[in-house]
Amino acid sequence: EVQLVESGGGLVQPGGSLRLSCAASGFTFSAYSMNWVRQAPGKGLEWISYISIISSTKYYEDAVKGRFTISRDNAKNSLYLQMNNLREDDTAVYYCARDKDSGSYYFDNWGQGTLVTVSS
Amino acid sequence: DIQMTQSPFTLSASVGDRVIITCRASQSISSWLAWYQQKPGKAPKLLIYKASTLESGVPSRFSGSGSGTEFTLTISSLQPDDFATYYCQQYNSKPLTFGGGTKVEIK
Numbered sequence: 001e002v003q004l005v006e007s008g009g010g011l012v013q014p015g016g017s018l019r020l021s022c023a024a025s026g027f028t029f030s031a032y033s034m035n036w037v038r039q040a041p042g043k044g045l046e047w048i049s050y051i052s053i054i055s056s057t058k059y060y061e062d063a064v065k066g067r068f069t070i071s072r073d074n075a076k077n078s079l080y081l082q083m084n085n086l087r088e089d090d091t092a093v094y095y096c097a098r099d100k101d102s103g104s105y106y107f108d109n110w111g112q113g114t115l116v117t118v119s120s
Numbered sequence: 121d122i123q124m125t126q127s128p129f130t131l132s133a134s135v136g137d138r139v140i141i142t143c144r145a146s147q148s149i150s151s152w153l154a155w156y157q158q159k160p161g162k163a164p165k166l167l168i169y170k171a172s173t174l175e176s177g178v179p180s181r182f183s184g185s186g187s188g189t190e191f192t193l194t195i196s197s198l199q200p201d202d203f204a205t206y207y208c209q210q211y212n213s214k215p216l217t218f219g220g221g222t223k224v225e226i227k
Contacts, residue, residue, distance in 0.1 A: 035216075045156075045164065045207055047216040061215045095163055105211035106154035108175065110163035 002026040002109045004096050009114030016086050016118070022079040022096030022111055030054075030074035033099040035107060036081050038092035038116075046092075049081065053102050064090075086118045122146050122210050126219035132227040139195040141222045143208035148188045152212040155184055155193045158221075159204045167206075168193065198224070 008020040022034070036049045049070040050059040058070055069082040079096050093115050097107035123146040133139050143153065151171040156164035166175045168184040171191055181196045195202055203226055208219040 044221045045158075045209070045218040047209075047218070050214075050216075059214050100166070100169065104169075105152075105214075105216055106166065106169050106209060107156075107164075108166045110165075112163060 002098070004098065004109060004111035006094060006096055006111040006114035009094065009116045011117045011119065012086055013120050014086060014088055014118055017082070017084045018086065018116060020081040020083065020094055020096075020114060020116070022081075024077045024079065024096075024098075027098075027109075029072075029077040031102060033102045033104075034072060034079045035097045035099065036068075036070060036079075037095045037097050037107070037110075038090075039095070039113075040089075040092045043092075050105070051079070083116070086116075088118050090116060091118045092116060121215055122149060122213060122217055124208055124210055124217050124219040126206075126208060126222050128222060129220070130223045130225060132225050133198050134227045135198055135200060137198045137227075139198050139202075139224060141193045141206055141208075141224075143186075143191045143193070143219050145189045145191075145210055145212075149210045149212035151187045152210060153184075153186070153191050154209045154211065155182075156207045156209065157202075157204045158207065164207065195224075 003025045005023045048061045051070045071080045093113040095113045096111045098109040100108035125144045153171045155168040158164040172184045205223045
């Protein structure tokens with residue numbers, strides 16, 4: 001069974017940093033491109049970042065470009081999101097999501113999400 | 121960026137009703153469109169991709185159609201488990217973008 005488990009969320013002050021992790025199991029992690037998608041409280045879904053299978057290609061949504069960095073460790077079956085200079089409008093549940101096929105850019109498996117709250 | 125607009129915002133329906141949700145793209149996305157279902161407190165679930173291909177395990181009462189800029193998600197006979205929020209997503213170009221969602225409520 002495919003499992004994606006996010007961790008690392010929490011309360012952080014504006015300007016602070018957090019590193020989210022997503023532990024993958026039940027599939028060959030190194031064969032799939034991965035994404036981060038977030039959802040602000042009571043709002044819709046927002047894609048924020050993509051990483052290819054060997055990390056050679058990365059994409060970011062403009063609102064996080066220059067502040068967030070996506071990475072992966074295929075040996076550890078893990079996906080990461082380093083978030084710096086956090087703002088209050090980054091408050092959201094952050095999901096890791098697997099591309100259905102490598103480079104397909106739509107998502108067939110999602111984690112349960114981890115809540116990031118940015119507030120003073 | 122490609123803007124995705126869903127309508128209606130909210131839909132009240134009864135069990136057994138036929139439900140149609142519309143998604144419009146601000147420019148042509150060919151058939152590069154997916155639909156998701158999300159229930160409160162849960163992660164989204166993929167229903168349909170490439171505009172009309174049903175994801176494995178999704179009931180056949182769900183169907184998708186359209187191409188270019190206009191797309192529909194149809195639930196042929198609404199079931200109690202279908203009350204949820206539905207999102208479309210384009211993957212024609214980056215940034216990947218979602219529609220604002222359509223909440224299907226019990227009438």
